[in-house]
Amino acid sequence: xxxxxxxxxxxxxxxxxxxxxxxxxxxxxxxxxxxxxxxxxxxxxxxxxxxxxxxxxxxxxxxxxxxxxxxxxxxxxxxxxxxxxxxxxxxxxxxxxxxxxxxxxxxxxxxxxxxxxx
Amino acid sequence: xxxxxxxxxxxxxxxxxxxxxxxxxxxxxxxxxxxxxxxxxxxxxxxxxxxxxxxxxxxxxxxxxxxxxxxxxxxxxxxxxxxxxxxxxxxxxxxxxxxxxxxxxxxxxxxxx
Numbered sequence: 001x002x003x004x005x006x007x008x009x010x011x012x013x014x015x016x017x018x019x020x021x022x023x024x025x026x027x028x029x030x031x032x033x034x035x036x037x038x039x040x041x042x043x044x045x046x047x048x049x050x051x052x053x054x055x056x057x058x059x060x061x062x063x064x065x066x067x068x069x070x071x072x073x074x075x076x077x078x079x080x081x082x083x084x085x086x087x088x089x090x091x092x093x094x095x096x097x098x099x100x101x102x103x104x105x106x107x108x109x110x111x112x113x114x115x116x117x118x
Numbered sequence: 119x120x121x122x123x124x125x126x127x128x129x130x131x132x133x134x135x136x137x138x139x140x141x142x143x144x145x146x147x148x149x150x151x152x153x154x155x156x157x158x159x160x161x162x163x164x165x166x167x168x169x170x171x172x173x174x175x176x177x178x179x180x181x182x183x184x185x186x187x188x189x190x191x192x193x194x195x196x197x198x199x200x201x202x203x204x205x206x207x208x209x210x211x212x213x214x215x216x217x218x219x220x221x222x223x224x225x226x227x228x229x230x231x
Contacts, residue, residue, distance in 0.1 A: 004161075033217060033218055035220070037222075042224075043206060043224070043225045043227070044222065044224050044225065045162075045208060045210075045222035045225075046222075047219060047220065047221060047222075050218050050219065052218065091161060091162070093162075095217055095220075102217070103150055103167055103169055103175075103217070104150050104152075104167075104212045104217040104220060105152070105164050105167055105177070106152075106154075106162070106164065106210075106220060107164075108161035108162045108163075109161055110160060110161045111159075111160070111161055
């Protein structure tokens with residue numbers, strides 16, 4: 001079984017500053033993937049970034065980077081230069097071994113609400 | 119480019135009434151398809167997934183069912199809705215053979231009264 005834990009129910013950050021959203025995971029699969037999604041108040045789930053368990057480098061997508069520490073089983077999202085539009089709920093998710101029976105099924109954490117102050 | 123559609127966007131139904139939510143995907147063939155439900159202020163829970171036409175796997179026992187009558191069409195149904203079926207329903211797809219991306223539709227907000 002897989003489990004995702006997001007321990008920060010809410011986070012606040014000043015505009016233009018960086019913020020880190022925490023995510024820890026638990027799995028027995030040898031191969032897995034980690035995802036971050038943004039959910040604005042409209043409800044849509046916006047894919048932000050992906051990290052494979054065997055990727056040597058941390059994933060980056062524009063202002064988003066994933067701080068992947070495999071030994072610690074953590075996959076924190078770092079948002080640099082926060083903008084007012086970054087205010088939203090953020091979810092960490094994982095999929096299991098693609099070669100097995102996971103078929104890309106995602107297990108989600110409970111989410112962190114990020115509020116960016118001007 | 120790939121797009122995913124869901125309808126209706128909002129639905130209010132009485133307890134005991136039937137349900138049909140539809141999801142369609144464009145721009146890709148033989149996608150993996152998923153139905154998730156999100157309770158208020160919570161994370162998403164996978165309900166069903168499908169890796170091909172007519173192939174449906176259920177993740178949790180519940181009052182709902184799913185069908186995939188066409189390659190890019192995924193339907194969520196219920197014969198009799200319960201109050202506990204209220205929530206935000208999201209359809210998602212991933213490209214066949216690729217498990218590194220999963221894209222979501224706009225969702226349906228269902229309220230059962």
